[in-house]
Amino acid sequence: MRIGIIGTGSMGGMLAKAWATAGKAEVFVYNRTPEKARELARQVPRIHVAASAQDVARFTDVLVVATRASDGRVLLDQIGDILAPSQVLATTISTIPLADLETCTRAKVAKIIPSIVQSVQSGVLLVSYGSRFSGPDQEFFESVLGQIALPFAVGEDQLRVCSDLTSCGPAFIASILNAWAEAATKTGRISRGEAEFLITHTFTSTANLFLSGLSAADVLQRVTVPGGVTEVGLDVLDGRVREVFEDLHTQTEQHSRCKSAVQPLASGQES
Ligand SMILES: NC(=O)c1ccc[n+]([C@@H]2O[C@H](COP(=O)([O-])OP(=O)(O)OC[C@H]3O[C@@H](n4cnc5c(N)ncnc54)[C@H](OP(=O)(O)O)[C@@H]3O)[C@@H](O)[C@H]2O)c1
Numbered sequence: 029m030r031i032g033i034i035g036t037g038s039m040g041g042m043l044a045k046a047w048a049t050a051g052k053a054e055v056f057v058y059n060r061t062p063e064k065a066r067e068l069a070r071q072v073p074r075i076h077v078a079a080s081a082q083d084v085a086r087f088t089d090v091l092v093v094a095t096r097a098s099d100g101r102v103l104l105d106q107i108g109d110i111l112a113p114s115q116v117l118a119t120t121i122s123t124i125p126l127a128d129l130e131t132c133t134r135a136k137v138a139k140i141i142p143s144i145v146q147s148v149q150s151g152v153l154l155v156s157y158g159s160r161f162s163g164p165d166q167e168f169f170e171s172v173l174g175q176i177a178l179p180f181a182v183g184e185d186q187l188r189v190c191s192d193l194t195s196c197g198p199a200f201i202a203s204i205l206n207a208w209a210e211a212a213t214k215t216g217r218i219s220r221g222e223a224e225f226l227i228t229h230t231f232t233s234t235a236n237l238f239l240s241g242l243s244a245a246d247v248l249q250r251v252t253v254p255g256g257v258t259e260v261g262l263d264v265l266d267g268r269v270r271e272v273f274e275d276l277h278t279q280t281e282q283h284s285r286c287k288s289a290v291q292p293l294a295s296g297q298e299s
Contacts, residue, residue, distance in 0.1 A: 032088030040094030108132035
């Protein structure tokens with residue numbers, strides 16, 4: 029199978045590497061600054077540099093456009109007509125509505141929202157399907173996405189909140205870990221490095237507990253002794269944390285709506 033990627037920046041480069049490393053597809057890439065694509069091909073076997081965006085579009089089964097929104101519209105106008113109904117056109121640009129994508133091409137269109145965690149072959153990759161995807165088409169595409177991540181299909185109206193959880197999520201989690209390490213260091217009892225070491229290992233092993241089948245409620249119940257010190261800490265967190273996350277989702281939603289309303293398509297505004 030042939031996967032094409034146009035735009036080999038942070039997301040496109042990561043996806044190209046992940047698919048090429050998974051070893052089930054040949055990956056054809058094109059980037060506006062050609063050296064970036066050439067460097068990728070030098071690093072990873074199975075990545076091939078195409079001569080133009082049109083070439084990638086012509087010769088691949090699945091095409092991913094991973095440019096910024098501001099570059100995406102012009103590009104889609106250049107390649108949309110080349111694509112056949114049997115091909116898949118997916119984009120990481122969240123701000124272009126699926127219905128608009130369908131006006132550019134006869135291909136089956138989807139939005140995909142990758143996450144930086146795919147650089148370590150893990151995590152969820154969100155996908156939202158346009159109207160031309162049949163059940164078997166979706167199965168095929170999720171098998172392609174499944175080579176590099178856990179695909180999770182959502183409606184277009186769910187993309188914002190789900191992207192907060194999966195794609196922005198690593199940044200939100202890093203920010204929380206950072207703030208916690210800073211606060212622990214402020215006690216004056218441990219160094220910043222020690223705090224980061226301890227929190228990171230606690231974080232990853234708690235994630236492993238969840239993956240082993242324990243729920244958040246299970247963990248809370250097993251760690252919290254009534255009247256103990258964990259309960260004191262939880263009393264501090266409760267309420268405040270919920271409020272912070274409610275505010276976070278409200279504000280990201282408002283930000284997206286605002287950007288889409290002001291400059292709907294070739295806006296240059298990223299989510
Ligand atoms: N970063 C994230 O965590 C994340 C997560 C989910 C979705 N997204 C979305 O994914 C898209 C890409 O994000 P990014 O962070 O990967 O951006 P990026 O690092 O700026 O990469 C964009 C790439 O597209 C290339 N490009 C622009 N116009 C092109 C054209 N006409 N033909 C070929 N290549 C072209 C750029 O080439 P040059 O080298 O010439 O600049 C650049 O390498 C954005 O729409 C973003 O909102 C990002």
